[in-house]
Structure formats: structure tokens, C-alpha cells
Amino acid sequence: MPDRKITSIDVARAAGVSQSAVSRVFTPGASVSQKMADRVRKAADDLGYRPNVLARSLITGRSRIIGLVVAYLDNPFYPDALEKLSAALQARGYHILVFLAGNSDEDVESVIDDLLDYQVDGIITASINLSGELTDRCRAANIPVMLFNRGITGSGLSAVTSANRVGGAKVAEFLMAGDHARIAHISGWMGASTGRDRRNGFVDALHVAGRTLHAEADARFRREKAADAARTMMLSPDPPDAIFVGNDHMALGVIDMLRYEMGLDVPGDVSVVGYDDVPMAAWKSYSLTTLRQPVNRMVEATVDTLLNEIEQGRPPGTITEIEGHLVIRSSAKTPEGQVP
Template sequence: MSGKKVTSLDVARAAGVSQSAVSRVFTKGASVSEAMEKRVREAAERLGYRPNVLARSLITGRSRIVGLVVAYLDNPFFADAVEKLSHALQAEGYHLLIFTVGNSGADLDGVVSELMDYQVDALIAASVDLSGALVARCASAGLPVVLFNRGIDKSGMSAVTSDNRAGGRRVAEFLLAGGHERIAHISGWQGSSTGRDRREGFEAGLRAAGAAPLEVIDGRYSRAEAAEAARAMMDRPDPPDAIFVGNDYMALAVMDVLRFDLGLSVPGDVSVVGFDDIAMSAWPAYDLTTLRQPVRRMIAATVEEVLARIDTPSRRPSRIEIEGPLVVRGSARLPRSGSGGESE
């Protein structure tokens, strides 16, 4: 059949079955006998047939593609999350179509328009804020939207995050238990729910003990801005003896500044605690104490919510917050009474 595109009808004739039987064999979850599936797949392999997913989507009304809009991928947390999300969706017969828009989300309207053109079955927005107008547009188009690692108040959209407030509070309690008296915070971008929630939880933890942060600077999830914030803090007449940094991506830059630019000891002079537990945090060069985001559980919850909203568009939105552990390594002074978290 050289020079001619092999069709499902060709496979049906070669396997001695109906064309609808061929369709069932290549449709995930469809009912088909083992013997029929074996005949059809052998015929398809012999003829070099591949099912036309786009053509099938016109019949079923499902593209089996989920659009993912992510702010950026230079933070290793998102690269890891995207990989896990892709694998989890593939296990359910779906695939990802990925767009990046940057922290400002300036191109977001155009990106979502493109995703709609591709007839995606759902949209996942990872650390991206959707405007009210865009939310309404997705709703009018019947496009289910689930937020990952970001919540938007009063948006009416499902969101899956770690319990950022509880995590920030736990970091505060850990640093206080370590005897620190001048505790500063380089926060995540305060235009994001994650940055605000971690800061609020951290400040609430300090307040409960009658303390307050020495200084708070918005690091905007930027390594360069976090590094400058660390230099400014250490240039004070009363520099901090501990810094909680809003994510590991920034925390590693802060540690580099403290040790290599300023010649300080971590944790001898300054304790540093991050948030996320990216792979590099466990490297001996950093050995970063950090609040771990439970990525696998967050991904599982996101996929479950996405599939549920595809099947039931009228489903009520859910707000899912999953608490993660404090992973204690060597970048912060230990509490006198114990580690206050999970040691590695």
C-alpha cells in the first residue's frame, strides 16, 4: 500500500472485522475482546496504520488534549511538575499542550485563544493569574479550568495548591525554636496567592510567639532580585540571623550571595530556609532546609479534578490545599529540642 495513506477501513478488511471494531480497539476504555484486539493490532502493525486522533476528536467531541499555561520553566519546581503532570495525564489517555507566558501573563489572552483553537478539553493554569474577563470567556466556551500552585479569590475555579499558610507558619516556628532573634523574609511575588499566603503564614507564626519579621522584601520569584534583597538585608546595622526565602529557586541564589559574595557561613552566621524542595536543594553544595511541596499528591489531585470537570462541567469548584513536611538539612540552625521536621 506504498504511497497511499492506510485507513481504518484497510485495517478492518485485513483483520476481517468491522471498521467500528478497529475504532474500538484504538479507543482507550472501549470494550473489545482480546482475540479481536490481537487481530486488529497485528493488521495495523503490518500495514503501518496509525489512528487519526484529530479525526476521531471531530466524532467524539473530545480532543483528549489538556492545555497547560505556565508562567515559566526556569524554576526547576515547574519543570518537575510538568513532567509528572504529563505522565499522569498520559496514563489517562490525555496529552499536554504547553504554553509559557512569563510572570506578567502579558500574552495570556492570546495564548488561551490559541488553546481554544486547538479544541483542548480543559485548561490548567500553573502559577498564572487569569483575569475576570478571561475566566468568563472560558466559562462561556464551556472550557473547564483548574489552577495549579495558585489560587484566585472569588474566581469560581478549582485550585490545587500546597497549604502555603501552614508551611510558612511551620518555617517561623522552626526558626524561632532554633533561637533566632532577627528573622527576615525574602518573599515570593506578592501579586501571587502563593507568595502572599506563605508570607501571611510566616508572619502569623512569628506573631503567635510575640515576634515580628526584621524585614520583608518581595523577591518576585527572581534569582537576581532575591540576591539583591539578601545584600540589602546584610548591609543593615542589625543584619538578620535567619532568612526565610519564598522558594528554593531564590533561596539557592541567596545562599550563593551569603557564602561567596559576602564570605558568611550558612548556617553559622545566617540560617536559610526555602520552600518547594527542588532536587538541587538536597545537593551537598546547598543542603537546604526547606518546606516540601507534595508535588505528586498535588498532581494527582489536579488530574482528578480536571477529568471530573471534563465529565461533569457543572461540577462545583474545589479548593484543595495539601500540607507538606519541613525537610531539615544543614542550612539552618537546629532547634535545641530536636529537628522540628523531617531530617535527611
């Protein structure tokens, strides 16, 4: 072990190049020949040198760190999305710093303060509501903010979501085609754009066909609340024969409650459809019919939009909605001619 920290000067001497050449080799996107890069990296490996990312950020003014704020990870959609976001950013020379925050204004404000202190290059929020004051503070600090899987009307921030209204309409059309007479909806939080848009697209499609919701409840994207809402609906004198649940995390809880608490058959007694297509939805024990969120395309659009704002100075406010498709499995009665 050396008795002092190996520096870029040591690497430059060992490789027979200038210190600036060493700096270019370890700077993402810098111009350097492959021959020189190989020589410098071999010398660095032989000496055990690691570049000082923090020191470089003081020189360049860029930390190459993106702050990612998420409200909760119990919904299996988010661990998968975070993994994809991290991989996509790393491929572009960035890393993520993940913070968990509740949806209260105090929790979100505390987390944003921490991220500003870390001098991140940008922020991605996943299902988080930002106040106008917080948005202004990020803008004053010249730190772009990107909304993932949720939009905030009037914020002026860029956002990427699935086409939630279109997705809700697709579910309604599927259930009506299956000759369901009493169609209910358990929504996500109506205070969030995702919950509202999925619900409104679903209801509007019913209305176009001359139908109305048989019953509805706001479960705030919580599995337990969704199960409670479904129980109440099914114990009513005139229970629904189909339930569209605003995301898979809630829908899987609804199926468990219907089958193992109430002893009902899904879909024999009631059809259940979700939204997201998380990996568990394909398990044989659930086989959940669901509207797939195009997460790979959503991640790609999120990273492209944010890095354009960081690196090219593009103005914020780009709204991107990406349409997903219905994945038909066996948790809902299938219309004639459609095979699960």
C-alpha cells in the first residue's frame, strides 16, 4: 500500500503523458485517442488510482449526479423503473442519488433542500407533488426538475407519463366488450394527475357508450384501502361484476381479498383489471389483465429530456405522454375473439 494517495500527476508520469491528458481520459465525453486512453487506464490500474469526482466537479461546475426523489417503494412499479433510470443515466455518464419522501409538503421540502446542498445537476421526481415555491427555488438554483409518472398542471416543469386517459379508456372498452353490466372503479389518489387521468379516461369512455360507473372509490394508491373499497362494493346489495383498479399494486391486493377473504371467483364472480403490468401481474396465481406502462420508453424520454435541459440549455415544459397497450390475461372475462 502506498503511504500517500495516488494522484493524477503520478498516473501522468507512469503513462508518459500530461496531467491534462489524464484528466481528459477520466472525463466523460472528452476527446482522447483510444491508444492514449488505454495507456492512461493501464497506468491508473497499476497504481491503484481513482479519479476524484468531487474535485473535478468543482472545476467543471458539474457533479454529474442526478437526484431522484420517490414517495414510496412498496409499489413494485417503482423499483423496476428506478433500476432502469439508473442504468440509462449511467450509460450517459451520470449517477443517481435516491431519496425517499412522503407526500407531505414538509417531507418533500426537506428532501429538495438536501438535494440542493449536494449540488446535483438535475432532479427527477417520481409521483411527488412539488409546490410552486419549491419549483421556484430549483429554478433559481439553475437545477432542472423532471417529473416522472406524474404531471403538475401549471408548474412549467417537463413531465413524462404514460397516456393515462387513453389507457383508462382502453380498459373501459375492454370491459364493455366483455358484456359486464355493473362496472366499478377503484382509483389511485385523485389529487395526482395519474389517478385523475386514468379515472377520467375510463369514465369518459363509459359515457360515450351511454354507460355510467356502477360504483367508485379513491384508494389513494394504497393496497389496503383498495381491498377495503372492493370489500364494501362486493358486500352491497348490487355488487359490481367488474372492477378497474388504478394500479397493479392495488389490484393484486383486491384479488387476494376477493379470493381468500370473501371466497369469490376471479373472474367468475367479478373481473379485475389493473394498470402498470408489474412483474407480479404475470404470475400464474394472479394472471392479471392490465394496461402496460411503457416504462422503457418513459425512462428513455425522461433521461433525454432532462439531459437536454442540463447540457443543451433547452427550456423546461416538455410534456410527453406515451401510449401503452392492454395485456390480456385471465383475471377478467375475455370478449369473444380475444384470447388471453
